[in-house]
Amino acid sequence: MTYVAKPKLHHPTLPKNSIGYTRRDYEGKVSTLCAGCGHDSISAALIQAFFELDIQPHLVAKLSGIGCSSKTPDYFLGNSHGFNTVHGRMPSVLTGANLANKDLIYIGVSGDGDSASIGLGQFAHVMRRGVNMTYVLENNGVYGLTKGQFSATADKGSKAKRGQENTDAAVDTVSLALLMGATFVARSFSGDKQQLVPLVKAAIAHQGAAFLDVISPCVAFNNHAGSTKSYDYVREHNEVVNRLDFWPSREAITVDYSAGGVIEVPGPDGTILKLRKIDTSYDPSNRINATTHIAQAAEKGEVLTGLLYLAPDAEDLHSHLNTYETAFNKLGEKDLCPGAGMLERINAGLR
Ligand SMILES: Cc1ncc(C[n+]2csc(CCOP(=O)(O)OP(=O)(O)O)c2C)c(N)n1
Numbered sequence: 001m002t003y004v005a006k007p008k009l010h011h012p013t014l015p016k017n018s019i020g021y022t023r024r025d026y027e028g029k030v031s032t033l034c035a036g037c038g039h040d041s042i043s044a045a046l047i048q049a050f051f052e053l054d055i056q057p058h059l060v061a062k063l064s065g066i067g068c069s070s071k072t073p074d075y076f077l078g079n080s081h082g083f084n085t086v087h088g089r090m091p092s093v094l095t096g097a098n099l100a101n102k103d104l105i106y107i108g109v110s111g112d113g114d115s116a117s118i119g120l121g122q123f124a125h126v127m128r129r130g131v132n133m134t135y136v137l138e139n140n141g142v143y144g145l146t147k148g149q150f151s152a153t154a155d156k157g158s159k160a161k162r163g164q165e166n167t168d169a170a171v172d173t174v175s176l177a178l179l180m181g182a183t184f185v186a187r188s189f190s191g192d193k194q195q196l197v198p199l200v201k202a203a204i205a206h207q208g209a210a211f212l213d214v215i216s217p218c219v220a221f222n223n224h225a226g227s228t229k230s231y232d233y234v235r236e237h238n239e240v241v242n243r244l245d246f247w248p249s250r251e252a253i254t255v256d257y258s259a260g261g262v263i264e265v266p267g268p269d270g271t272i273l274k275l276r277k278i279d280t281s282y283d284p285s286n287r288i289n290a291t292t293h294i295a296q297a298a299e300k301g302e303v304l305t306g307l308l309y310l311a312p313d314a315e316d317l318h319s320h321l322n323t324y325e326t327a328f329n330k331l332g333e334k335d336l337c338p339g340a341g342m343l344e345r346i347n348a349g350l351r
């Protein structure tokens with residue numbers, strides 16, 4: 001993979017977060033993506049979110065599949081762990097890593113081809129298992145890396161750059177995530193940093209499978225008239241259901257909203273999500289309501305964005321499996337190999 005390392009020089013007056021890092025400490029290599037690619041804006045939002053959350057970079061693991069989107073973990077969090085896996089297989093590798101070491105913060109980055117075509121099965125199962133992760137789908141409706149074939153998220157009737165019409169029904173990834181049991185489901189747009197950064201922060205804080213579908217225009221192959229994943233189309237059809245603000249537990253809440261249409265959602269660790277309702281009929285704690293709204297918006301050609309679903313009773317894979325409190329990779333030989341006597345007792349208990 002080609003890359004350009006960034007110069008290490010920092011301006012001495014760059015603002016620092018509470019653990020002494022600048023925003024630069026959360027950056028990666030210089031991006032080799034096309035200028036204007038939506039994926040670069042998503043990398044910038046991730047950098048901003050981690051910087052603002054004061055997270056130690058060595059406590060983060062970024063995993064991805066294959067595609068322009070899956071290259072992006074090279075362009076953010078250069079001091080974190082990373083694994084560029086196989087096309088469509090990020091979820092199973094991430095699940096394994098998470099089972100071995102639950103103490104890391106997991107970010108899975110994928111594309112629409114990676115998640116909705118070759119990796120559809122993996123995507124579905126990682127959601128239903130509730131793996132504690134933030135799954136970021138950089139959704140451009142095409143296979144960008146292999147030069148712009150329609151992906152499975154391309155809308156029926158949308159047009160390719162050379163005019164061919166897509167005749168297949170689209171896989172709607174947010175509906176699928178909801179159906180499969182994701183406990184945090186949101187959609188955003190790479191061109192809306194104001195919405196995207198707090199959504200990323202809330203997804204990172206969520207304990208369970210958090211799915212974030214980000215419409216991310218491909219300027220090389222899918223940004224023309226007739227595309228439903230272009231900058232112009234999304235700006236014109238973006239239907240925002242709510243605006244989210246996120247406060248980590250230690251921060252005083254300083255912003256005041258007018259009383260109407262604001263919901264406060266306290267997190268288990270003391271964090272607070274404030275949801276400002278824009279569509280007052282929208283209830284993000286009701287899965288059926290969310291599913292209906294998403295389907296109705298799709299019928300009208302609207303792109304519904306915001307926090308679409310947040311389960312009040314979210315749990316993750318480790319609580320489903322009732323695993324040991326200590327992460328497996330921290331257990332010593334004595335815990336992992338308790339000896340022949342213990343094995344004999346276990347076997348006796350099964351006879
Ligand atoms: C097993 C396998 N099949 C096919 C490919 C070829 N391939 C590479 S990237 C890609 C699609 C990428 O599309 P997407 O996930 O949407 O990412 P984007 O480039 O659009 O960000 C394909 C088909 C591959 N690398 N491996």
Ligand code: SF4
Nearest residue numbers: 034037068144218219
């Ligand atoms: S081909 Fe498309 S997705 Fe890939 S870097 Fe260029 S604009 Fe981005």
Ligand SMILES: [Mg+2]
Nearest residue numbers: 111112142144
């Ligand atoms: Mg794509």
